[in-house]
Amino acid sequence: MRDWNSFVRARLRIRGLERQQEIIRELADYLGDAERDGNQELQVCDWAQFSQEIRRAEEGNMATRLRSLWLPGLMTGVLSVLLLRVVQYSGVHPFIVRVWDLPLVFYAQWLVLLPLVGAAGALVCGRAGGRGWARLTAAVFSSAALLVFFSLTWLCVAVVTVFRGEGIAQLGMLCATFATVIGVWILLPGAALAVGAFPFLWTQRTAKPGEPRPARA
Amino acid sequence: MASVRAEIKRGSAELAILSVLAVQRAHGYELAKRIEQQTGGVLRFDMASLYPMLYRLEKRGWVNGAWETVAGGRRRRCYTLTPSGRRKLEPLRAEWRLFFGALDRLAEVSRA
Numbered sequence: 001m002r003d004w005n006s007f008v009r010a011r012l013r014i015r016g017l018e019r020q021q022e023i024i025r026e027l028a029d030y031l032g033d034a035e036r037d038g039n040q041e042l043q044v045c046d047w048a049q050f051s052q053e054i055r056r057a058e059e060g061n062m063a064t065r066l067r068s069l070w071l072p073g074l075m076t077g078v079l080s081v082l083l084l085r086v087v088q089y090s091g092v093h094p095f096i097v098r099v100w101d102l103p104l105v106f107y108a109q110w111l112v113l114l115p116l117v118g119a120a121g122a123l124v125c126g127r128a129g130g131r132g133w134a135r136l137t138a139a140v141f142s143s144a145a146l147l148v149f150f151s152l153t154w155l156c157v158a159v160v161t162v163f164r165g166e167g168i169a170q171l172g173m174l175c176a177t178f179a180t181v182i183g184v185w186i187l188l189p190g191a192a193l194a195v196g197a198f199p200f201l202w203t204q205r206t207a208k209p210g211e212p213r214p215a216r217a
Numbered sequence: 218m219a220s221v222r223a224e225i226k227r228g229s230a231e232l233a234i235l236s237v238l239a240v241q242r243a244h245g246y247e248l249a250k251r252i253e254q255q256t257g258g259v260l261r262f263d264m265a266s267l268y269p270m271l272y273r274l275e276k277r278g279w280v281n282g283a284w285e286t287v288a289g290g291r292r293r294r295c296y297t298l299t300p301s302g303r304r305k306l307e308p309l310r311a312e313w314r315l316f317f318g319a320l321d322r323l324a325e326v327s328r329a
Contacts, residue, residue, distance in 0.1 A: 023268075026245065026294045030264050033246035050265045057272035 001035065004028035013051040013129050016067070017058050052129035068130035073141025076121035076193060080142050083117060084110050099180055106184045114189055115196025122197035132201045139197030143190030150186060154178040230270045232313055233260055235298060235306045238280060244293035245271065271296065279305055 005028040012027065014020050056064045087110045097104045118139040125138035137144070154174070161171050237243065237251045248271075249262045274280045279302030285295045298306070 022294070023272075027264060027268065029244070029291075029293055030246045030268075033244075034264075037246075037250075046265075050269075053265075053269035054272065057269040057276065060276075 001032065004031040004035075007031065011047040011051075012054070013048065013127055014054055014058075015127070017055065019058065023054060023058075048126065048129060048131055052131065055129050064129070068125055068128035069134050069138055069141075072121045072125040072128065072130070072138035073145075075124060076117050076139055077142030077145070079117045079120065080114060080189065080193070083113055087113070102176060102180050104180055104184050106188070111188055111192050114192035118193030118196030119200055120196075121193070122200040126200060135201050136194060136197055140190045140193045143186050143193060146186045147182065147190070150178065150182050154182075229260065229313070230262065230266065231274065232306075232309050233262070234267075234270060234274060235279065235302055235309065238296055238298040239303065239306055242295050242297040244287065244295045248296065274302070278302070 005024060008024050008027045008031070012024060014023060017023065052064065052068070055067075059067075084107065087107050092107060092109050094105045094107050097106075121139040121141070122135040125135045130138060157174060157178075158171060161174055233252050233256070234248065237248055237255065241251075243251060245264075245267060249264075249267050253261050271280065271282070275282055275296075278299055280296045281299050282294045282296050284292050287293045287295070
């Protein structure tokens with residue numbers, strides 16, 4: 001008789017649930033009964049999704065989303081900012097490039113290190129039961145939030161500029177400024193975060209060939 | 218054995234679980250087996266489809282799970298229907314009867 005307790009424990013991601021031990025034991029009992037019954041019709045199980053559904057049933061949708069999406073997303077945001085501050089305080093000089101006569105300031109070292117933060121966000125999200133798209137969202141959350149914020153700000157400033165009749169040149173300058181800020185401080189970091197998250201988007205613990213696998217509906 | 222699709226099965230899971238527990242208490246595996254037997258294999262619930270629903274029903278207070286010693290001296294978490302679950306069962310049955318009645322009528326019209 002195999003150790004179903006360890007089997008379930010190794011695959012089910014429900015850390016932090018109040019009834020964690022009880023649930024693991026109950027599911028292990030189920031698999032033990034199925035084995036005793038000679039139930040061979042066990043199919044592939046998506047353990048990440050199963051864990052998520054157990055968590056949702058136990059905690060409710062809001063708490064699950066908070067744990068698997070918003071908290072990892074917030075974490076990547078905070079880590080990105082901290083990493084930028086570390087790079088700035090370490091005496092690294094920023095690169096300055098001129099585009100459309102505007103000076104673009106960026107820290108290449110920061111961009112190089114950002115994939116680590118993206119990877120951490122995807123991993124934390126995955127451990128909380130988040131799946132592919134949730135992991136990507138958690139990884140690029142800070143960039144996405146900033147993109148929305150800057151886009152809305154740009155829209156408001158553009159409307160004010162037009163209403164004040166400041167002319168096409170002024171509006172063009174405004175657009176160029178926002179475009180460069182968004183490109184360098186939002187899209188590039190977002191891409192770096194996504195690159196880091198990419199290897200961890202679809203990874204999950206699946207059953208090895210020949211080992212009994214609990215089924216999915 | 219013909220089986221129904223997962224979407225339909227998910228919708229009917231509440232009724233299936235409550236109906237079986239209305240007759241007799243059962244632990245998870247027993248419950249899945251009884252559903253399969255009583256529906257002639259049309260409805261089959263495995264671990265992944267059964268437990269999230271069971272836990273949701275427990276959260277709603279419709280079923281109650283407690284560790285008990287079952288045949289063979291093994292400890293199992295057995296589920297019973299609560300009075301609240303019993304009250305919910307009849308409206309749920311009526312709802313499904315209405316639904317299948319409507320589908321039946323629709324099928325009759327299509328055949329005519």
